[in-house]
Amino acid sequence: MKHLTPKEAWAYLQSRPEALLVDVRMEIEYLYVGHPPGAVHVPWYEYPDMHPDPARFVEQVRREAGGDLDRPLVLLCRSGKRTVAAGEALEAAGFREVINVLHGFEGDLDAHFHRNTVNGWRHDGLPWEQL
Template sequence: MKHLLPKEAHAYLQAHPEALLIDIRMELEYLYVGHPPGAIHVAWYEYPEMHPDPERFVNQVRREVGGAIDRPLLLLCRSGTRTLPAGAALEAAGFSEVINIVHGFEGDPDEHFHRNTLNGWRFEGLPWEQM
């Protein structure tokens, strides 16, 4: 798995229009916290279960790419943590170009446990939208 910082990931998406940005957060996070425009939502896990189902996740991503497991996939979560096991599941299923967006959408928490203050997609001023 490759790892790109948010600005690097945004530049990669601009240079590779065939790449797919997959937001793996829960639906509530995706809708109400916000997401990059054009991101495809495929949750790694959902409320209330809060347990990943790697087979379901991989199958859903496979449908999104039409079976093209060589298509570049950039994975985004809140902080860049959930994307690691999700990316590993995709690689184990044969996906060849999986990229983790380091620090995710909201970034790491600061000393007061607030996000969006140190790093992440939103902190970097990259495009995003919200419901």
């Protein structure tokens, strides 16, 4: 698995239009916190269970990728942690190019336990939208 900063991931997505940007956060995060335009939403886990179902996740991503295990996947979550486990499941299923976006959409916590102030997709000024 490769690890790219948000700006590196954005540049990668611009240079590789066949790449699939997969947002693995819960639906409420994807809709109300925001997401990059064009990202497909496939949650790693969902409320209220909060337990991943790797087989379900892999199957949904496989459908989104058109069954193409060579299609590059760029994974995004809140802080870059969920995507590691999700990426490992995808690699175990045979996907050959899986990229984790470091720091995720909202970034790491600062000294006051706030996000979006240190790093992350939004902090870096990359495109995003929300409901």
